[in-house]
Amino acid sequence: MTSPAAELRGITKRFGAVVACDNVDLALQRGEIHGILGENGAGKSTLMKVLIGLVLPDAGAIRIDGEQRRIRDPAEAAELGIGMVHQHFSLVEPLTVWENVILGERTRLDAAAARRRVGEISERYGLAIDPDERISDLSAGLRQRVEIIKCLRRDPAIVILDEPTSVLTPGESEQLFEVLRLVVERENKAVALVSHKLDEVLAATDRITIMRAGAVVDRRETGDADAPGLARAMVGRPVSLRSAGAALGHIEGLEDGVAASEPEAGNGPEATGPPPVLSIRDARARGRDRRTLLDGLSLDVRPGEIVGVAGVEGNGQAALSDLLSSLLPLEGGTVRVRDERPLPGRPGAMAAAGVAVVPADRHESGCVLDMTVAENLTLVSPPRARTGRALLDSAGRAILDRTGRRAHAERLIEQFGIQTPGADAPMWSLSGGNQQRVVLARELSGDPAVLVAAQPTRGLDVGAIEYVSERLREAAADGVAVLLISTELEEVLDLADRIVVIFRGRIVGEMDRADLDVERLGLLMSGAQEAAAS
Amino acid sequence: MTGVDAGAGAGDVRYDRAREGATVLGIYLTSIAVALVVAALVLLATGGSWTSVLSALLDGSVRGPGRWGTTIGVAIPLLLVALGTIVNARAGLVNLGQEGQLFVGAAFGTYVATHIGAGGPGVLFLIMLAGVAGGAIWAGIAAVLRYQRRMPEVLTTLLLVFVASQAVGYGLKNKNLLLDPTPDQANRNLISERLRPDTRLPRLDWFGNEFPMTAFVALLMAVLVALVLRWTIVGFRLQMLGRGPRTAHRAGVSEARYGGLALVASGAFCGLAGAFMLAGGDFGNYRLTPNYPVNIGWEGLLVALVARNHPLVSIPVAFVFAGLRTGSGFLAATGVDRDITKVVQALLVLALLVPPAVLFVRNRRRALAAAAERV
Numbered sequence: 001m002t003s004p005a006a007e008l009r010g011i012t013k014r015f016g017a018v019v020a021c022d023n024v025d026l027a028l029q030r031g032e033i034h035g036i037l038g039e040n041g042a043g044k045s046t047l048m049k050v051l052i053g054l055v056l057p058d059a060g061a062i063r064i065d066g067e068q069r070r071i072r073d074p075a076e077a078a079e080l081g082i083g084m085v086h087q088h089f090s091l092v093e094p095l096t097v098w099e100n101v102i103l104g105e106r107t108r109l110d111a112a113a114a115r116r117r118v119g120e121i122s123e124r125y126g127l128a129i130d131p132d133e134r135i136s137d138l139s140a141g142l143r144q145r146v147e148i149i150k151c152l153r154r155d156p157a158i159v160i161l162d163e164p165t166s167v168l169t170p171g172e173s174e175q176l177f178e179v180l181r182l183v184v185e186r187e188n189k190a191v192a193l194v195s196h197k198l199d200e201v202l203a204a205t206d207r208i209t210i211m212r213a214g215a216v217v218d219r220r221e222t223g224d225a226d227a228p229g230l231a232r233a234m235v236g237r238p239v240s241l242r243s244a245g246a247a248l249g250h251i252e253g254l255e256d257g258v259a260a261s262e263p264e265a266g267n268g269p270e271a272t273g274p275p276p277v278l279s280i281r282d283a284r285a286r287g288r289d290r291r292t293l294l295d296g297l298s299l300d301v302r303p304g305e306i307v308g309v310a311g312v313e314g315n316g317q318a319a320l321s322d323l324l325s326s327l328l329p330l331e332g333g334t335v336r337v338r339d340e341r342p343l344p345g346r347p348g349a350m351a352a353a354g355v356a357v358v359p360a361d362r363h364e365s366g367c368v369l370d371m372t373v374a375e376n377l378t379l380v381s382p383p384r385a386r387t388g389r390a391l392l393d394s395a396g397r398a399i400l401d402r403t404g405r406r407a408h409a410e411r412l413i414e415q416f417g418i419q420t421p422g423a424d425a426p427m428w429s430l431s432g433g434n435q436q437r438v439v440l441a442r443e444l445s446g447d448p449a450v451l452v453a454a455q456p457t458r459g460l461d462v463g464a465i466e467y468v469s470e471r472l473r474e475a476a477a478d479g480v481a482v483l484l485i486s487t488e489l490e491e492v493l494d495l496a497d498r499i500v501v502i503f504r505g506r507i508v509g510e511m512d513r514a515d516l517d518v519e520r521l522g523l524l525m526s527g528a529q530e531a532a533a534s
Numbered sequence: 535m536t537g538v539d540a541g542a543g544a545g546d547v548r549y550d551r552a553r554e555g556a557t558v559l560g561i562y563l564t565s566i567a568v569a570l571v572v573a574a575l576v577l578l579a580t581g582g583s584w585t586s587v588l589s590a591l592l593d594g595s596v597r598g599p600g601r602w603g604t605t606i607g608v609a610i611p612l613l614l615v616a617l618g619t620i621v622n623a624r625a626g627l628v629n630l631g632q633e634g635q636l637f638v639g640a641a642f643g644t645y646v647a648t649h650i651g652a653g654g655p656g657v658l659f660l661i662m663l664a665g666v667a668g669g670a671i672w673a674g675i676a677a678v679l680r681y682q683r684r685m686p687e688v689l690t691t692l693l694l695v696f697v698a699s700q701a702v703g704y705g706l707k708n709k710n711l712l713l714d715p716t717p718d719q720a721n722r723n724l725i726s727e728r729l730r731p732d733t734r735l736p737r738l739d740w741f742g743n744e745f746p747m748t749a750f751v752a753l754l755m756a757v758l759v760a761l762v763l764r765w766t767i768v769g770f771r772l773q774m775l776g777r778g779p780r781t782a783h784r785a786g787v788s789e790a791r792y793g794g795l796a797l798v799a800s801g802a803f804c805g806l807a808g809a810f811m812l813a814g815g816d817f818g819n820y821r822l823t824p825n826y827p828v829n830i831g832w833e834g835l836l837v838a839l840v841a842r843n844h845p846l847v848s849i850p851v852a853f854v855f856a857g858l859r860t861g862s863g864f865l866a867a868t869g870v871d872r873d874i875t876k877v878v879q880a881l882l883v884l885a886l887l888v889p890p891a892v893l894f895v896r897n898r899r900r901a902l903a904a905a906a907e908r909v
Contacts, residue, residue: 325780325784326783326784326786327780327783327784347782347783347784347785347786347787347788347789348783348784348785348786348787348788349786350784351784351785351786352786357784364778364780364781365778365780365781365783365784366781367778367781368774368777368778368781368782369777369778370777370778370897371773371774371777371778375770379774379781379782379785397767398766398767398768399765399766399767400764400765400766400767400769400770402765428900
């Protein structure tokens with residue numbers, strides 16, 4: 001057997017007290033797609049960053065084609081024939097496809113040659129794209145094509161893809177895997193596919209390495225692997241696929257589970273159901289750059305139900321969440337919460353009306369990192385709507401009740417199991433999962449009528465995901481109207497009683513969980529309007 | 535490589551108050567030691583004696599007879615300016631216009647003092663009020679531009695300094711406004727009438743150290759600001775706005791209302807500092823002159839920076855800055871070249887400014903690492 005295209009031996013990398021990679025071995029063979037599976041935080045990305053030169057390992061060696069190498073930055077990696085498609089796109093939106101592809105090249109600019117090259121690559125791999133299209137006009141799927149073309153234009157021998165499907169529809173994901181198969185079979189390249197989704201690793205790879213807490217826990221040939229076994233290895237304990245489905249991305253398991261669990265989830269939105277507590281009608285909004293964010297979005301959520309907003313990232317999810325966080329004023333349309341009509345965009349209006357929000361970016365609008373845990377647990381105390389006195393809180397006090405706040409905080413820390421050195425510890429000293437618990441605790445402690453959860457489990461580990469999901473279900477059981485906005489389809493399928501699909505700032509389709517049809521959902525998400533009519 | 539540094543911060547999730555305090559102290563001591571060594575080297579290289587320079591600085595600021603009083607007199611406006619700056623900075627805004635706000639406050643005070651034609655505590659109070667109004671209005675212009683027209687307050691406050699100096703300069707050329715109407719000297723010197731003795735701030739004399747009683751007002755203000763920031767709803771909201779504007783907005787903190795409040799308050803403090811300088815007697819002999827603020831506004835900004843936006847810490851810091859100022863008057867007697875003494879002075883200021891900058895960068899990096907999510 002020839003030496004592997006890339007071989008990592010004993011890679012160890014520490015960040016402070018955290019061991020991201022602990023003596024990890026990995027070999028990427030030519031002509032193979034190698035799946036690297038693990039939860040968020042298992043060390044997959046760090047390992048790949050070592051290979052691409054973005055992270056210098058504390059210990060360990062890298063061999064490329066049998067020769068030991070030091071890779072100190074991505075440029076060196078590129079010279080050795082290693083290319084990576086990152087999870088987050090790094091494209092310049094106002095520029096065209098071909099301009100983005102040659103960006104960073106140091107040779108003389110030759111537009112015609114660059115266009116030709118993009119054409120060649122897209123032809124060779126079946127990545128159809130117009131080189132003169134502007135990036136800002138492209139969908140997420142097409143943007144990723146540009147990233148892949150960027151990576152392939154140097155004809156790398158080793159291609160790394162980091163969570164490539166997180167912004168793709170199921171259909172787009174399948175196309176991507178076809179391209180990868182082509183790359184491997186026709187050109188004998190080595191491909192590393194980093195993912196936390198079981199189904200795609202099972203479907204697309206030849207060999208799987210499973211990581212947990214920085215170490216390799218198992219290696220399998222894909223042919224010998226099955227979903228429950230992989231899930232167990234990944235999480236470190238047996239998991240029911242039904243409850244872990246959201247975390248692990250195993251859609252088939254969910255579909256089976258739906259039918260079984262339907263009776264207990266029970267009452268979908270019958271025509272005779274209770275009146276909605278949250279009603280958005282024909283909401284229209286544009287961003288500061290005049291781009292349309294919401295384009296006639298209408299939505300109802302009834303008490304006690306979880307409505308999941310599915311959709312590919314960038315179709316108005318952020319705007320919807322901002323709208324319900326009083327951060328986005330509307331150009332048209334209304335928002336009604338119970339009997340009130342909070343003025344969109346007015347500071348604190350939504351919170352005062354009873355809308356709790358767990359935002360997608362908790363650091364931006366969910367918590368204040370430089371304040372203490374106790375302070376973060378009491379942030380929302382909107383002043384009385386009508387008096388509007390700047391000096392008083394909702395109870396009409398001018399002086400902070402610091403003792404009361406502390407007691408309140410300690411109660412919530414206990415109740416929500418927040419791991420913190422104390423109520424006075426700064427928020428930044430908490431882990432992501434615990435920060436999320438703080439946000440959740442604060443929002444739920446205000447007795448909300450509506451709970452908006454946007455990407456509530458992004459970046460959390462499995463334990464935290466289970467916890468958050470459980471809390472959302474409990475809130476719904478207590479009669480809160482829950483709006484779950486997520487780009488992880490599995491999460492929506494796992495939690496929602498009713499699913500609506502958002503596309504280009506409007507709701508284009510809706511289905512009960514009882515009539516779940518993943519294929520139709522995928523079509524709706526990709527904007528195929530005809531499907532909505534059926 | 536930055537990735538590694540950020541990572542090290544991310545792993546360091548423990549929070550240790552004692553170690554934190556030791557680190558801060560260590561950074562300050564190192565910085566001051568380095569500055570002293572460099573200053574000594576500079577003096578040696580130019581043939582001066584660093585011991586005599588240090589001795590002169592101390593004589594001028596605290597050791598000489600009555601020098602405590604002089605230094606306190608300078609520290610008062612520095613402290614007030616710093617307090618305003620702190621309120622503003624805690625709300626996440628950058629006010630660079632202290633010098634101008636102070637000047638306008640002093641001018642308003644002068645106008646009231648010279649036009650009212652009476653004296654007594656009531657009039658004195660009116661002068662102070664006019665100073666507050668002047669500073670508040672000047673900062674208010676920046677606030678309106680910021681929240682009505684989205685113009686960054688960093689630029690507007692700074693540029694308004696130059697407008698202020700031109701505007702007050704105009705007032706000082708006009709007999710109906712600020713210019714001293716006494717016939718013979720008026721047209722040559724751009725100065726105002728002197729404040730009547732009964733509109734001046736009472737001065738105390740403690741152990742031969744003479745200073746205006748506003749020293750206690752300034753101290754009281756520092757305590758007040760500390761209490762408001764720590765214990766009141768409005769203080770909490772201001773700081774929420776400063777540290778997480780989007781979160782604050784969602785929680786009902788109107789940026790325009792609270793941010794505007796902070797800017798105007800900052801200006802009001804500067805205006806009050808101007809009025810105190812005018813009626814206090816340590817600056818300009820009770821009359822307004824061109825270039826009246828003599829950098830007190832800028833230095834007050836530095837005081838807030840060095841005090842890392844803590845109102846109570848800014849009390850000793852203001853005193854130290856005042857001491858550097860009053861002490862430098864005695865440096866001429868050491869025979870060291872004036873330019874060199876300025877270098878020494880600047881080195882000491884720099885030594886106080888470097889640690890806050892280091893700490894700021896460190897905290898920022900830590901916050902960024904936390905934000906970038908742990909690995």
